[in-house]
Amino acid sequence: MLNLVQCGERTYYFDNPAKIGVFKLSESDVCLIDSGGDKDMGRKIRKYLDDSGWKLKCIVNTHSHADHDGGNKYLQQQTQCRIFAAGAERAVVEHSIFEPSVLFGGCPPKELKHKFLMAQESVCEDISSPDFPQELETIALPGHCYDMIAVKTPDNVLFAADSVCSEATLAKYGVCYLFDIGAALSSLDVLEQQSAALFVPSHAPATEDIRPLAELNRQKILEVGNYIESVCADGLGFDDILAKVFDRYELAMTFQQHALVGSTVRSYLAWLHDSGRLDVSFEGNRMTWKKAEAQSN
Secondary structure, eight states: OOOEEEOSSSEEEEOSSSOEEEEESSSSEEEEEOOOSSHHHHHHHHHHHHHHTOEEEEEEOSOOOHHHHTTHHHHHHHHOOEEEEOHHHHHHHHOTTHHHHHHHTSSOOGGGOSTTTOOOOOOOEETTSTTSOTTOEEEEOOSSSTTOEEEEOTTSEEEEETSSOOHHHHHHHSOOOOSOHHHHHHHHHHHHTOOOSEEEETTSOOBSOOHHHHHHHHHHHHHHHHHHHHHTTTOBOHHHHHHHHHHHTTOOOOHHHHHHHHHHHHHHHHHHHHTTSEEEEEETTEEEEEEOHHHHO
16 A cells, blocks of 8 residues: 655655655646556556546656556556656666676676666656756756656655665665766765755655765765775676675675676776876786776876
């Protein structure tokens, strides 16, 4: 059963593993901020809205990961609602094969073609559309993925998407999925500068002060980056680096974890290399990552 939490005069959220925002555009019309993980969640949302006498006018996807847009297709088919997302996120909402393809680094195997990584595709428009709800403010927070956004309602409630992981998630996994490490760190800076009566991260408890959690996420990102740099002191190939990361954070290797953590480790390597902290060499047709000489002294 869905639990709807009111957090402003016109702002609510369904308190699920991935929180779903609800903003009342009028007495009868509502806008969703994300749509949950699959058709079943979409069906539950539709029933709740119908029972409440609310009509779904549109969905704003903070980003295109399947746990945030998995209810799109069902809800759009049932209600003819409009769907909006930013930049590259719109492309992935419409072509979900891009998500496992990016994670795998090529055409993904069947083990990665499932609803947790590939939402059912839906028709999506860019947030620049003149039909986007003008009462909603969007804030660019890339890093977790290409063009993720936060959404702020007139009630001063800010839906922060996946810009932060919960303290429990950081403690359990250590390495959280990131597409762009530098952008993620910059987005934490942006998030900390926002003024809101309430921050609602997708996978962490709502809070009036996001700064402690943002700082915890920052420190974990830097910790993982420093660890990867340290294991490359004598030069290592990617598979050896990945194995050390899995061992260090006590992660279990599966197809999906290999894709998620592996993609994230590659992003760390790119960030460390572009920052001048890792050098790359090619010998015997093997790529080796090694701590830069200037960093070794």
